């Protein structure tokens with residue numbers, strides 16, 4: 001990891017206060033994220049009352065200095081200003097060594113910490129989609145997809161590759177705005193793709209075939225593959241390619257998209273890992289068959305996003321022009337979207353773990369009760385358990401654990417302030433999509449513009465059924481990866497190409513135990 005001392009970040013100071021204020025200007029409210037590169041907290045600026053997100057920069061190895069990932073994230077975010085890209089407001093520092101909740105030194109003994117201050121967003125897409133019972137409507141999916149593509153198009157025009165598009169990096173506020181976040185793996189690219197870049201980027205499930213095959217010269221198409229995976233996931237109700245290792249990821253891709261050869265992807269055979277991973281028997285493309293339950297225009301667009309050959313993959317700009325976004329039901333106005341209590345992946349994971357623990361405790365208690373059963377009464381006594389065992393919450397009745405409140409903040413919900421006393425007004429930051437004002441005309445490439453008057457449909461779409469496991473003989477558990485009560489996709493059929501590879505190992509975010517075991521958030525170290 002490259003190094004730089006905190007005082008030598010070489011980041012042009014605008015506004016002048018960058019890095020000069022102390023984190024003590026904020027009250028830390030609760031942890032909302034835990035990433036590879038640091039913890040994220042919801043906090044309140046004491047002076048203005050404004051709610052923000054503080055991302056603490058992890059300094060695990062103090063000898064290595066300030067992490068290059070953070071420097072790159074800060075530099076890139078400083079040059080990106082768009083309503084669909086998270087706004088980095090400020091950098092703050094804590095002057096001395098910090099302590100954790102138990103009062104122990106936080107490991108960074110000799111220095112203070114550095115935090116990035118972001119506008120606060122109520123949800124990330126993964127956390128939101130994991131809400132029990134939540135179903136996205138088609139206008140809602142179109143609305144989110146359009147914002148995702150608009151933000152990404154803006155990045156690509158500005159020669160920035162995101163390189164970690166996934167649900168937990170797509171932040172959503174309660175005004176329906178979606179913003180790209182986590183630019184820790186992002187970097188600038190040249191349009192001629194002459195630079196050599198690392199292929200060890202992008203969370204496994206969203207990583208394109210060219211990177212898995214070892215390509216080190218690549219461009220914006222890598223992000224578009226991830227967008228295709230997110231799109232299909234939104235419609236499908238669960239991740240579509242939940243590989244557990246790089247070979248298994250490629251296997252899943254080839255089972256769905258066919259195996260590549262020089263005819264469909266010129267140059268593929270020269271990629272470093274082509275011979276290692278290409279299946280002996282060719283596989284045919286099955287996207288249309290597997291997702292035949294998707295609407296025609298959705299399928300058409302998805303096909304173009306999931307092109308194996310990156311040079312044939314649709315760009316963000318062209319995707320925004322796709323029929324899908326211009327046919328009924330139209331994307332809804334972000335503001336018309338329902339408001340939910342805050343839901344971040346970190347919180348939903350914790351909630352599930354808590355439920356799992358409660359469940360385990362309940363079964364333990366149940367077992368214990370069994371071993372302590374009163375001796376069977378003879379002589380005409382009933383063998384039924386005593387009446388006091390039959391209450392709804394008694395473990396003996398096999399009742400499920402009591403529901404956990406919907407949000408970690410059910411006791412206190414901090415909405416995004418619409419105008420705190422003495423603080424910023426509602427439109428102070430980035431402006432949001434006040435008028436749904438992206439890609440206003442068909443030919444437009446996104447990135448701002450006038451409002452799309454009357455262009456929205458709020459018509460409810462028929463409920464989309466919960467998806468059964470998409471892969472035959474594959475990994476998803478019966479309850480689906482999001483647990484028993486959520487789901488927001490249309491029902492997919494089964495598709496395994498039998499006999500090609502043997503059955504896959506269980507994987508993905510199967511049940512409550514699999515959180516953290518899957519690869520959705522599998523981190524990759526920074527290289528280039």
Ligand SMILES: Nc1ncnc2c1ncn2[C@@H]1O[C@H](COP(=O)(O)OP(=O)(O)OP(=O)(O)O)[C@@H](O)[C@H]1O
Pocket residue numbers: 032033034035036037038039040052053055086118119120121122123124127168169171181182183184344345346521523
């Ligand atoms: N501005 C924000 N507002 C609200 N929540 C946020 C914000 N920024 C980040 N989060 C929450 O924190 C989580 C982790 O943030 P982020 O992805 O930036 O950290 P990271 O350390 O880079 O994580 P990763 O391991 O995914 O690379 C996000 O998924 C999101 O739930």
